[in-house]
Amino acid sequence: MKAHFISGLPRSGSTLLAALLRQNPRFHAAMTSPVGGLVDRMLEAMSEDNECSVFISLEQKLALIMSIFSAYYHPQAEKEVIFDTNRLWCSKLPLI
Numbered sequence: 001m002k003a004h005f006i007s008g009l010p011r012s013g014s015t016l017l018a019a020l021l022r023q024n025p026r027f028h029a030a031m032t033s034p035v036g037g038l039v040d041r042m043l044e045a046m047s048e049d050n051e052c053s054v055f056i057s058l059e060q061k062l063a064l065i066m067s068i069f070s071a072y073y074h075p076q077a078e079k080e081v082i083f084d085t086n087r088l089w090c091s092k093l094p095l096i
Helices: 014-022 035-045 051-055 058-072 087-092
Strands: 002-006 027-029 081-085
Touching: 002 014, 014 027, 014 081, 035 058, 035 087
Parallel strands: 002 081, 027 081
Antiparallel strands: none
């Protein structure tokens, strides 16, 4: 699965862009997805604020984050490209 991210300020055209991309049957592009929020909560749970975070390696953290994408987009697995739309991605550029 190739994942691309659509993010922008309100009224910037991201919803229109997703609608245009959806016209191609090889692509999946929906309205705002919950994936950004799920990733944010997972990162929070693995942060230094959690005393158990020292037991989670960097590789495990990456695998856990990737599993969120895999599980959420499993129904669209046949699509060549997944476009995830969420304004939260602007704040997660280093992660992406």
